[in-house]
Amino acid sequence: MAELTSLTISDARDGLKKKSFSAAELADAHLAAMEKARALNAYVLETPERAHAMAKASDARIAAGKAGPLEGIPIAVKDMFCTEGVRSTAGSRILKNFIPAYESTVTANLWRDGAVMLGKTNNDEFAMGSSNETSHFGPVISPWRRKGANTPLVPGGSSGGSAAAVAANLALGATGTDTGGSIRQPAAFTGTVGMKPTYGRCSRWGIVAFASSLDQAGPFTRTVRDAAILLRAMSGHDPKDTTSVDRAVPNYEAAIGKSIKGMKIGIPKEYRLDGMPAEIETLWRRGADWLKAAGAEIIDVSLPHTKYALPAYYIVAPAEASSNLARYDGVRYGLRVAGRDITDMYQKTRAEGFGPEVRRRVMIGTYVLSAGYYDAYYLRAQKVRTLIKKDFEDCFNAGVHAMLTPATPSAAFGVGEKGQADPVEMYLNDVFTVTVNMAGLPGISVPAGLDGQGLPLGLQLIGRPFDEEMLFSLGEAIEQAAGRFIPQKWW
Amino acid sequence: MSVDADTVRRIAHLARIAVADDEVEHLRGEINAILAFVEQLSEVNVEGVEPMTSVMPMTMKKRADAVTDGGNADAVLRNAPATQDHFFLVPKVVE
Numbered sequence: 001m002a003e004l005t006s007l008t009i010s011d012a013r014d015g016l017k018k019k020s021f022s023a024a025e026l027a028d029a030h031l032a033a034m035e036k037a038r039a040l041n042a043y044v045l046e047t048p049e050r051a052h053a054m055a056k057a058s059d060a061r062i063a064a065g066k067a068g069p070l071e072g073i074p075i076a077v078k079d080m081f082c083t084e085g086v087r088s089t090a091g092s093r094i095l096k097n098f099i100p101a102y103e104s105t106v107t108a109n110l111w112r113d114g115a116v117m118l119g120k121t122n123n124d125e126f127a128m129g130s131s132n133e134t135s136h137f138g139p140v141i142s143p144w145r146r147k148g149a150n151t152p153l154v155p156g157g158s159s160g161g162s163a164a165a166v167a168a169n170l171a172l173g174a175t176g177t178d179t180g181g182s183i184r185q186p187a188a189f190t191g192t193v194g195m196k197p198t199y200g201r202c203s204r205w206g207i208v209a210f211a212s213s214l215d216q217a218g219p220f221t222r223t224v225r226d227a228a229i230l231l232r233a234m235s236g237h238d239p240k241d242t243t244s245v246d247r248a249v250p251n252y253e254a255a256i257g258k259s260i261k262g263m264k265i266g267i268p269k270e271y272r273l274d275g276m277p278a279e280i281e282t283l284w285r286r287g288a289d290w291l292k293a294a295g296a297e298i299i300d301v302s303l304p305h306t307k308y309a310l311p312a313y314y315i316v317a318p319a320e321a322s323s324n325l326a327r328y329d330g331v332r333y334g335l336r337v338a339g340r341d342i343t344d345m346y347q348k349t350r351a352e353g354f355g356p357e358v359r360r361r362v363m364i365g366t367y368v369l370s371a372g373y374y375d376a377y378y379l380r381a382q383k384v385r386t387l388i389k390k391d392f393e394d395c396f397n398a399g400v401h402a403m404l405t406p407a408t409p410s411a412a413f414g415v416g417e418k419g420q421a422d423p424v425e426m427y428l429n430d431v432f433t434v435t436v437n438m439a440g441l442p443g444i445s446v447p448a449g450l451d452g453q454g455l456p457l458g459l460q461l462i463g464r465p466f467d468e469e470m471l472f473s474l475g476e477a478i479e480q481a482a483g484r485f486i487p488q489k490w491w
Numbered sequence: 492m493s494v495d496a497d498t499v500r501r502i503a504h505l506a507r508i509a510v511a512d513d514e515v516e517h518l519r520g521e522i523n524a525i526l527a528f529v530e531q532l533s534e535v536n537v538e539g540v541e542p543m544t545s546v547m548p549m550t551m552k553k554r555a556d557a558v559t560d561g562g563n564a565d566a567v568l569r570n571a572p573a574t575q576d577h578f579f580l581v582p583k584v585v586e
Binding site for chain 1: 492494498499502503504505506507508509510518521522524525526528529530531532533535537540541542543544545546547549551552554563566567569570571572573579581582583584
């Protein structure tokens, strides 16, 4: 039954409908593959009992002719999503034993549509990282390796477990969260499709908060069509999240295969970085050629404040994180470390409960919000953010339908290779993705080729607010031209 | 701008994170690396620019000020490290 794990969501949907296999068989095939792939450390919790029960219920609904849009589809859930009765840790020691009494809206939407939960996937602690190396549960190892080498590589982050699970056929799709690139960057590193929708498209309710004005949920899949299928189920208005948008969810799948003739695609010149590998430059040009061949019009555009997006992000995101993570105080849930008084208890709990990257970001955030520094750092960064968003608006108002950029400045790197001496080295991974979060726009990373060492590279498409459909149409055009990229199984 | 050791200790206290003396110097270096990186924002002319408050313009949703949930003390306390009779237990704060 090994081949059941290599299906796309749309193939599996057809197979289940035709009763070529059952939801129980599909779940079993995945659970067996997960067991054999533990060396990847993609899952921090496997939930076979839950998967069996959900698959059985799916088979009953299929038999009764009451199948939902995702009936029987096995999905992995990033451990940033709270799942009722199932341990949800955000990859942190401080939430190591946390069992939510509620279900996040996004995952509840998936189960409503019939999806089957396989387990919870590893991520950087509180989604703070670009390599999945800051997780309390240890790094995720990418299913990809450089040609002729067995150096363990990172899958990217923070949604590294979800990306690795989808790339290694350990789930047909997975949920991720993206605050500065945490879906699109790992998608690019693992040869998968990753979509961050417009801010407000998916409810943030029940997702462990990192930076509330930037966080959005989105899907990982192996094809663009599958991303459209999964996003439709995840999206929708939720009265429990005041930033959730009350706007109908389109049938995103209908955008697949739609003509892109005459669409104006912007190539932002500021994304051409000094010292960018020639392979990335070539990939980018090839992507533009593919879209042109499919009828799109390629035009050069300028987003003048691009270089300020990453520094502004490293003020705004830690500032919001320092506020959001204030709740971890050793009183209501999570780890408590005893102290001589309540302040000492707070301080010891947070010192032992948070890893180094989280402690660093909470401290930076505390500093930029503190009296005397607020205007110089936080207020200035929020003004720069307005300018970043305006850059995009100016282009869209001039008729540009979407932008094409590289997804990452390089292919995946080795475990332990980056950010040891200087945290900023790691932060630079998100240079192409972070602008999209700062402006609240939708972005998709689509696999577009392999580098000289045989590692996947992705292209990013950035769209107008709530025009995810355009990104699916364009993304599928790239996928058609580039083909799909599958890692050689070594685990 | 860069921070000195005393500032690192002050930030750590504000953030309620215990920092050992031998960690201060290392943290100071890392925080200063990040502050040096964000320093480039000072080049940007932000004269007359409104700070962003909401990335997608929308009217704040409101609901009636009514009790919509409750009576779940057991569920609320389920993950608490120390409880007694439906209360969270904390170290003594008033002498």
